[in-house]
Amino acid sequence: MRSLRRRNAIGVALIVIDVLGVVFAASSVEQGRNFVLFPSALLLIGIIVVTPALSGPAIALAAPLLRRFGVPGTLAPRNARRNPRRTASTASALMIGLSMVTGLTVVAVSATTSLNQRAENTVTADFEITSRRGDSLPPSVHDTLAKSTAVTSSSPQRQGAVRIGGDEVNLTGVDARSIGDLLDPSFASGSLAALDAGGGENLLIDTSTADLYGWTMGQRVPVVYGDGSRDTLRIGGIYRNDEFLPATMMPFATLQPHLKEIEDTSVLVHTKDGDGETVRRSLQRALDQNPLLRLRNTDDLAESAGGGDITLLLNMLYGLLAMAVVIAVLGVVNTLAMSVFERTREIGMLRAVGLQPEQTRRMIHLESVLISLFGALLGIGSGIFLGWAAGRIASDSIQGYEMVIPWGRIAVALAGAALVGVVAGLWPARRAARLNVLTALKTD
Structure with missing residues (x-):
């Protein structure tokens, strides 16, 4: 005892x-x-x-x-x-x-x-379309989906390399008018509305990018596009970094004219009937059942x-x-x-x-x-x-x-x-x- x-x-x-x-x-x-x-x-x-x-x-x-x-x-x-x-x-x-x-x-x-x-x-889109091989998508994918009767709004995520100072930075172009239906970043300052502001020179960045380059809200950043032309972009918003979001966003209408080749990393779509399997099959049929394309909803993205x-x-x-x-x-x-x-x-x-x-x-x-x-x-x-x-x-x-x-x-x-x-x-x-x-x- x-x-x-x-x-x-x-x-x-x-x-x-x-x-x-x-x-x-x-x-x-x-x-x-x-x-x-x-x-x-x-x-x-x-x-x-x-x-x-x-x-x-x-x-x-x-x-x-x-x-x-x-x-x-x-x-x-x-x-x-x-x-x-x-x-x-x-x-x-x-x-x-x-x-x-x-x-x-x-x-x-x-x-x-x-x-x-x-x-x-964060992702209010119903589906994200990417390549199974991990490479880029042709712009025809977005064009096809934008014409589908099942899709209410869509946006490509179109990347282009620019030079800022001595660094090469990848900027992501999105549809400024529809991106608000597809993504909902958590902003530390600014908002998505800055993308659709007049002039189209606004740039949104995440907090990691802001910390890396020391950029602040409202700062003007001189860039050199791949075709040699120069422009000045204004930081219109800083959002909290997230693996479901690109590190940068700008209107693709501003970025696209300077790209030698148009390629999309992914396409976001919002549909009339949500992200169910019936809608998934409908989108796959619109894309001719292409086995190289992968459609993912938010559950798939989290996985x-x-x-x-x-x-x-x-x-x-x-x-x-x-x-x-x-x-x-x-x-x-x-x-x-x-x-x-x-x-x-x-x-x-x-x-x-x-x-x-x-x-x-x-x-x-x-x-x-x-x-x-x-x-x-x-x-x-x-x-x-x-x-x-x-x-x-x-x-x-x-x-x-x-x-x-x-x-x-x-x-x-x-x-x-x-x-x-x-x-x-x-x-x-x-x-x-x-x-x-x-x-x-x-x-x-």
Whole structure:
């Protein structure tokens, strides 16, 4: 008992220190946030150390819910609380696996949700058409789409290289009249309306470009086009940089006369009927089912910006979770088998006073499910906290990142943990139910 109290004190101290370390590291400057992984690992160790002390109260809370199962429901929690260390060590395998996967799932779902939300807010076009080979599109693609009855507005993204000072800069030409229906940048200053202002010499840039060249709102920038002609462009707006937006925008009517060859990096279109599959097929027919063209809606854009890689990584992690589940099942089977062996005489006495084989089987199953759910709840709780801490790091590289807790997946994980308990209890429950009463009573 004294060793258990000492262990609990060490575990609580580790948890307190590690939680404070994680919170401090996650809330500090970028260099400090990289330190968050170390206290996070120690936090799991602290939880494992203190798990025996948590098992008793947690199982006691579940006991009233199990009483509806009659005598087996009364005996199961008592058996699970009998050896706290064994129950804790059994639950820890599932707890570690679920904590890691839950934490990474929180980060992955939050990042994917943020990408999708930002894509929807920034790209108001229904589709972006690009080349599958990654090269430019001929202007005929935009001309064809602009004539389609399904399209209400469209704009190419037409690039041209200019020289500004000693640097070569790529400027993106867009349709000044329709771009407001297709893109919605978040402006630090200025607006899209500057593109359609008289003269057509206005240039919009993102904050990264402004910082790189030291340009400010209203500044006039002398440029030399590829054909040698000179012009002066005025900075009419500065918008926050975004992977769904070009770094610069200017009226293509101003840029196009100076281009030796007209090529588009992409074409944005807004349709009458949204971005559904029916509209997609209609646009593909208008483009003669060209296999080299790719039509993407905002969901596709978010996936290409990183959402697909995140989903792939998450699926790989679920594969690792499956391995952890196998280990957890073996641990629960081993624990219950030892428990049945140690309680052979007790089970024999219960059978002698009227406990039926089916009730014996149910008692072991309930004990197994209790242990599995206890480990799952610990893992999910610690995983959500670790997901919050890791999300603080991810928020530096993912614009607009906000933590999202995937309650649906968490519910599936809890249901899976209950299933693990049922499966793990099959053999020990069968063995306990088939014990010979007289032989069991003679056991020392």
